[in-house]
Amino acid sequence: MHYDVVVVGGGAGGLELAARLGRALGPRRGRERVALIDRAVIHIWKPTLHEIAAGTLDAHQEGLSYPVLARRNHFSFLMGEMTRMDPATKSLTLGELLDSHGRPISPERTLSFGVCVLAVGSGSNSFNTPGVERAYVLERTEDAELFHKVLLAAFTRASFSSGRALSVAIVGGGATGVELAAELLEAHSEYQEGFVAEQRFRLDVAVVEAAPRILGGLPEKISRQATTALERKGVRVLTDAMVTRVAEDRLETSAGDIPAELVVWAAGVKAASSNAGLGLEISRSNQIVVDDRLRASAPDIYALGDCAQCPWEEGRSIPARAQAAHQQASYLAGVLLAKLREREVDKPFVYRDFGSLVSLGEGRGVGTLMGGLGGRNFFVEGLVAKWMYMSLHLMHHHAILGSVRTALLAVARLLQKRVSGRLKLH
Ligand SMILES: Cc1cc2nc3c(=O)[nH]c(=O)nc-3n(C[C@H](O)[C@H](O)[C@H](O)COP(=O)(O)OP(=O)(O)OC[C@H]3O[C@@H](n4cnc5c(N)ncnc54)[C@H](O)[C@@H]3O)c2cc1C
Structure with missing residues (x-):
């Protein structure tokens, strides 16, 4: 099997790239020349994982099937986990796929490529903390679904317990930790509403951060507002x-000690240790080192999104954000389309920070918009910030579904929430 472009990882960046390339090449050439590989069959936009974990978003309704997206956007989809890559022979291997009973469902496969784009994302960094295996993580959809199940059981247990309380500690005061804390409180209040007063219980949520402030990568004002909003909701x-x-x-x-029946580990960014075996230069956090054109250390291999360490301004690297993955996918689509048409594009990738938005539950957000009217930065909060936050998700849908389907999906989801409530209890 050979494809001119193979994109490994169909997340925020990789899926958008494959969709742009496929649509530009058209139904026949797109499917012959571009392949997307992902270990999952359903695509979930990662910034919604905290909502799936809290139960305020249903993964089964939210998920979009890769084979359907491939058909509509004219690329080929291969389900499997990349286990090896050889930059010298320009080939990669997808491991054998097993079902939930460990029985093989597809054999190991090898394919060759003209260009390979690695977009395999990253996870959190446990910093080898003792006992970290007791904590839940939000790295994959399965992690968020597992936590949701455990949370619902813990809610029920707490409602019958003598102390009538449940304590949840979230390690890491980045966007994931902050957004999860707010979402857990929403889930708790919705859960309580349907129960008799005798079964109500208290939810104690703590966000634990090693740095002097939460949301350390964002402007101080956002961090202050988010702290105030969380503390008002009762979060420690x-x-x-x-x-x-x-x-x-x-x-x-x-x-000091913090009581915690459930712990979620959402600190730091660390890419997969398997990146070390790809034959490419990697950073201390296992990210693939790329230059300002997203090129890795071997010819015709690129990396984007969270798995890549890409130079930015003042010696810093581009932050691990959906916004960066989205911009890198647009840039590489232009570069690779030119390459496929045997033209050369020689302009570097320039990251534009449009600001940062953090969701603080339903109807509330906080953030900054950079470089607005006259190049000024704006601080936004409340419903406006929340709507802008939601528009990032719509932009992702727009890149892979087009305008009409994005609008229909948004309306369908709104109606669904109105009919069956926000919290998923099954
Ligand atoms: C709870 C949460 C909230 C967030 N909120 C925000 C936010 O508000 N704003 C923001 O900008 N960012 C946010 N982020 C960060 C954002 O999700 C990431 O920056 C973004 O998803 C990175 O995109 P990516 O394409 O690099 O990787 P991902 O979106 O993580 O996609 C990686 C893909 O690669 C696949 N994959 C991995 N390994 C393999 C393999 N070996 N073989 C085949 N497939 C593989 C995975 O299945 C996945 O589909 C949040 C993250 C989390 C967890």
Whole structure:
């Protein structure tokens, strides 16, 4: 099997890239020349994982099937996990696929490529903290679904317990941790509404951050507003608190112990350790080192999104954000289309930071918009910020579904929530 362009990883960046290339090449040439590989068969936009974890979004309704997206956007989809790549022979291997009972459903496959784009994302960084295996993570859809199941059981247990309380600690005060904390409180209040008063229970949520403030990568004003909003909702925000151990019923930190029946680990960014075996230069956090044209250290291999360490301004790297993956996908689509048409594009990738938005539950958000009218930056909050936050998701849908389907899907989901409520209990 050979494809001119193989994109590995159909997330925020990789899927948009494959869709743009396929649509530009058309039904026949797109499918012959471009392939997307993903280990899952359903695409979920990663920034919604905290909503799936809290149960305020249903993964089965939210998920879009890769084979359907491939047909509509004219690329080929191959389901499988890339286990090896050889930059010298320009080939890669997809491991054998197994069903839930461990029985093989597809054999190991090898394919060759003209150009390979790695867009395999990243996960959190446990910093080898003792007991971290007791914590839940939000790296894949399955992780979010697992946490949701455990959370619902814990809600029920708490409602019958003598203390009538449940404690959840979230390690990491980045966007994932902050958004999850707000979403958990929404889920809890919706859950409580349907129950008799005797079964109501308290939910204690703590966000634990080693740095002096939460949302450290964002402007200080966002961090202050988010802290105030979370504290008003009853979330305990602990900063300068380094977690030293995840124990059975608590977190041990440099600022003292925090009771925690459930712990979610959402700290740091670390790419897969398997990136070290790809024969490419990688960083200390296993990200693939790329230049300002997203080129990795071997010819015809590119990397984008969270799995790539790409130079930015003042010696920093481009942050691991959906916004960056989206812009890199647009840039590479232009470069690779030119290459397929045997033309050369020699302009570097320039990341434009349009600002940052953080969701603080239904109807509330906070953020900044950069370079607005006259190049000024704007601070936004409340419903306006929340709508803008939601528009990022719509932009992703627009890139892979087009305008009409994006609008229809948005209306369908709104109606669904109106009919069956926000919280998924099954
Ligand atoms: C809860 C949460 C909230 C977030 N909120 C925001 C936000 O508000 N704004 C923002 O900008 N960013 C946010 N982010 C970060 C954002 O999700 C990422 O920056 C973005 O998804 C990165 O896109 P990507 O394409 O690099 O990787 P991903 O979207 O992670 O996609 C990687 C894909 O690669 C596939 N894959 C991985 N390994 C393999 C393999 N070996 N073989 C085959 N397939 C493989 C995976 O299945 C996945 O589909 C959030 C993240 C989380 C977890």
